[in-house]
Amino acid sequence: MEYSSLHRQLATMKKSFFDQGFLDEQFFQIEELQDDVSPNFVEEVVTLFFKDSLRLMGNIDHALEKFPQDFDRLDSLIHQLKGSASSIGAAKMKNECTVFRDFCDKENQEGCIRSFQKVKKEHACLRQKLENYFQLLRQVGPVAKATRSGN
Amino acid sequence: MAVDTETQFHVLAVDDSLLDRKLIERLLKTSSFQVTTVDSGSKALEVLGLREDQQPEHNEIEVNLVITDYCMPGMTGYDLLKKIKESSSLKDIPVVIMSSENVPSRINRCLEGGAEEFFLKPVQLSDLKRLRPHILKGKSKEQETENTTIISTSTGTTSSSGSNKRTAIAIDEDLAPNKRTRLRFSSSSSLTLV
Numbered sequence: 001m002e003y004s005s006l007h008r009q010l011a012t013m014k015k016s017f018f019d020q021g022f023l024d025e026q027f028f029q030i031e032e033l034q035d036d037v038s039p040n041f042v043e044e045v046v047t048l049f050f051k052d053s054l055r056l057m058g059n060i061d062h063a064l065e066k067f068p069q070d071f072d073r074l075d076s077l078i079h080q081l082k083g084s085a086s087s088i089g090a091a092k093m094k095n096e097c098t099v100f101r102d103f104c105d106k107e108n109q110e111g112c113i114r115s116f117q118k119v120k121k122e123h124a125c126l127r128q129k130l131e132n133y134f135q136l137l138r139q140v141g142p143v144a145k146a147t148r149s150g151n
Numbered sequence: 152m153a154v155d156t157e158t159q160f161h162v163l164a165v166d167d168s169l170l171d172r173k174l175i176e177r178l179l180k181t182s183s184f185q186v187t188t189v190d191s192g193s194k195a196l197e198v199l200g201l202r203e204d205q206q207p208e209h210n211e212i213e214v215n216l217v218i219t220d221y222c223m224p225g226m227t228g229y230d231l232l233k234k235i236k237e238s239s240s241l242k243d244i245p246v247v248i249m250s251s252e253n254v255p256s257r258i259n260r261c262l263e264g265g266a267e268e269f270f271l272k273p274v275q276l277s278d279l280k281r282l283r284p285h286i287l288k289g290k291s292k293e294q295e296t297e298n299t300t301i302i303s304t305s306t307g308t309t310s311s312s313g314s315n316k317r318t319a320i321a322i323d324e325d326l327a328p329n330k331r332t333r334l335r336f337s338s339s340s341s342l343t344l345v
Contacts, residue, residue: 026273033177033276041177048170079222083251084170087273 006140013133022126026089043134049088050127056081057120064113074112075104081119093122160286161185161212165195165219165231166249175218175249175274182279187212192226192234195219201238214244215286218270221250221257229261236265243292245285249274 017023034041056077063074082097096119103111162184164175172188179186189195199214217235221228228248235241248261251272258269267285270278 029273029275030174033174033181035181037180038177045170045173048173052168052170079251080168083168083272086251087168087170087174089273 006136010133010136010140013129013136017129017133021091022129024089024091026086028089030088043137045088046130046134049084049090053081053084053123056084057123060116064109064116069107069109069112071104071107075101078104090122090126093119093126096122159183159185160215160283161187162282163195163198163214163217164188165190165192165217165223165228167191167220167223171220171272178274178276178279179218181276182282184279184282187214192219192223192228192231195231196234199235199241199244201234201241215289216245216247216282218247218249218282220272221248221261222252229257229264232261232264232266243289245282245289247282247285 017027030042030045038044060074060077060081063070063077078097078101082094082101085094085097096115100112100115100119103115162179164172164179164186166172166175166188167190169190172190176186176188187198189198195217198212199217200212217231219228219231226234228250232246232248235244235246242265245267246265247268247270248266249270249272250257253271261269268281
């Protein structure tokens, strides 16, 4: 049946996100908060995350251009970005933020620039994956949420 | 499910991150709390009715618990905690602090400053189950202003005023640091005791 095939695709996709370390347990927690009262909660949260993180990354880009570098301000921005990533369960991105922050603590400008590129890469990768996921989810429709057996 | 009481308690959530505010609001509503969210400590104080003179005639809204992020620009969660605890009208409102960073000295500072709990972010539904007892305790403190009731019998301290009772409670908490530590870290993946 076409319906359960989409279900399976969704479940497989989501499982791969976890197995490959893109998402962690926190993403599950967010899914648990979705219900009839807030039927689009997960997508709303994810959308908010990408909007918020793009803004923060833009600020980080500007901050990295400064000479001499204001590492305190940079640290504050990374802290916010890492916090957001952690809040939605974006595990790989969170880990790259940790590496980035370490370079910032050591006031290593080169290291900061390199690791920020990795953060951006993880961000873009996750964004693509989740966009695909929600596109598929929309095809399946609201009924799927009531019968989510592929967790 | 609110088994112990049918009253809907009102929680004020403070966080400068819009994303985190959305999450904590949903978590609180799912746990049957009424929620108000604000993005700063100063806005929180406005909601609590505490203006510069520190003597509100009345609270605009009754708040049963404040849950606040630690790291915020301007007034930190700790600053907000202190302001609440230093206010005669607000000091019995339980305050919970959240942080994405596991810094033992920070955690201890907050607990010593009067915070009931310190949650590591991301906060989970199971963490919020610990809020209701603090609210109920806070309410009973309000009702027993002249009482000499002691919450914990393990201290020898008798109290004859609200502030002494607060100390008695703090002493009780200090006597059971392991309990508090386990509770604090039960929601995170780390089992390290402070």
